[in-house]
Amino acid sequence: MSHGDLSVVHGTGSARTRLALAAGLFVSLLAMILAAPNAAHAATGAAGAGGHITHPELDWMGSTIRAHEGSDTGTKTVTPAVTQTPGMDVSGYQGSVNWATAWANGGKFAYIKATESTTYTNPSFTQQYNGSYNVGMIRGSYHFATPDTSGGAAQADYFVAHGGGWSKDGKTLPGALDMEYNPYGATCYGLSASGMVSWIQAFSNEYHAKTTRYPTIYTSTSWWSQCTGNSAAFATNNPLWVARYSSSVGTLPAGWGFYTFWQWADSGTFPGDQDRFNGALDRVQALANG
Structure with missing residues (x-):
């Protein structure tokens, strides 16, 4: 070639x-x-x-309630029918809390936000959780639920692993599950009523398996009716924490004949939200002891 x-x-x-x-x-x-x-x-x-959990510091217990349901506590006096024990709930939004002042003003219990989804922990949790305990309050922690990011059992596990546990020391309340309007999108997180009930059951059962206690469920009657179909499935095991910024709690979600906690205002004497336990202090202690 x-x-x-x-x-x-x-x-x-x-x-x-x-x-x-x-x-x-x-x-x-x-x-x-x-x-x-x-x-x-x-x-x-x-x-x-x-x-999409972009502002967890702004997602506290009740952060979506006023926007969706309003408030009339500014014009009415709260007059519960039975002895109520005053308390509060706080989150990372409050930062370091002056617990001595809150105690001096009559606060007897406090709930502290621990977690959200499976990605967020409150950076102020230790100061708030231990600080409330150290001044004499009965304290507990809560989880801000986002049912569209992971399963109920997974979020319960994350909660327990990051401050949501329980011990029978007489000063630790069972964890609370915060079920309210989605701060990031669709009100019911894209779930059907039956899907939402299943998600809450998964969280509740897993929390019970890990701690021997069922979590208190925080919600408003309006959200519960819309997103669970007003399910009565939890009244037997789960204490109710109802949110309503008014002079009375009004109609409760299905199944519950009474509330255990009532978040009646989002500002007032105490830092964070204003709460009442439906009973005297010895009943708060009884709930703590299981």
């Missing part, structure tokens, strides 16, 4: 190489185009797995 023949072969090889490279590039670009919707879906899925 002559030198000229070799040149022809080399030229043909270069053309084939360029053609192969071009074909490879085309295939890669086509794959990227086809994958784009899937990538977007994956990104959405990642957000659904916890990525």
Whole structure:
């Protein structure tokens, strides 16, 4: 074969190489185009797995209640029918709390936000949880539920592992599950009523398995009716913490004949939200002791 023949072969090889490279590039670009919707879906899925929890410091117990249900405590006097024990609930939004002052003002119990979803822990939790205990309050912790980011059992496990446990020391209340309007989207987190009931049952059962106690359920009658179909499935085991910023609790969610806690205002004498236990202090102690 002559030198000229070799040149022809080399030229043909270069053309084939360029053609192969071009074909490879085309295939890669086509794959990227086809994958784009899937990538977007994956990104959405990642957000659904916890990525959309963008402002957990603003998600406290009742943070969505006033916006959706309003308040009339400014014009009425709260006059419960039986002895009530005053207390409060706080979150990372309050930062370091002056517990000595809260105790001096009559606060007897406190609930502290511990967790949200399976990605957030309250950075002020230790100061708030231990500080309330150290001044003499009966304390507990709560979990802000986001049923669209992970399962109920997974969130219960995360809660217990990050401050939501219980011990029979006479000063630790069972954990509370905060069920309220979704601060990030659809009111009921995209779940059907039966799906929401199943999610809450999974959380409640897992918490019980880990601690021997059933969690208190915090909610408003309006949200509960809308998102669980006003389920009566939890009244036997779970104490009720009802949210209503008014002079009375009004109608309770189905099944519960009485409330255990009532969050009656989102500001007042104590830091955070204003709460009442439906009974005297010895009844708070009894709940703590199981």
